[in-house]
Amino acid sequence: MALDPVLRTREHVGLCAALAAAGATEEGMRHEMDSSYLCTLSGVSEAKLPALLAELDADGYVTLFREYSSGQGDRTVWVSLTTQGADAYDRHLQAVRAIAEGQG
Structure with a gap:
């Protein structure tokens, strides 16, 4: 089991962890999370979040949906963890556990 190279920083792992924990995934009935709430849960700053x-989107780990409201150009970005992203996150956690237990 190897660490996932896409999940190379605490921020990448934190975003996937927050989405998975909240059930914002494609599994079963699709659920999404507002990007502002994702910042709160993951500890990632709003300045770093778009990049x-x-x-994660380019690697197929998340999907993004932008919702624009009428008025002042406000937009909400909804985020969900793809099946591929959820599987990669699970494998990454298994690799971390194996390393921590001296099996890595």
């Missing part, structure tokens, strides 16, 4: 999500 991190773009990386």
Whole structure:
């Protein structure tokens, strides 16, 4: 079991962890999380979030949906963990556990 190279920083892991813990995944009935709430749960700053999500999106680990409201150009970005992202996150956690237990 190897660490996932896409989940190379605490921020990448934290985003996947927050989405998985909240059930914001494609599994079963699809659920999404507001990007502002994702910042709160993961501890990632709003300034860093767009770049991190773009990386995870490019690797197929998350999907993004932008919702624009009428008025002042406000938008909400909804995020969900893809099946591929959830599987990669689970494998990454298993690799971390194996290392911690001296099996890595």
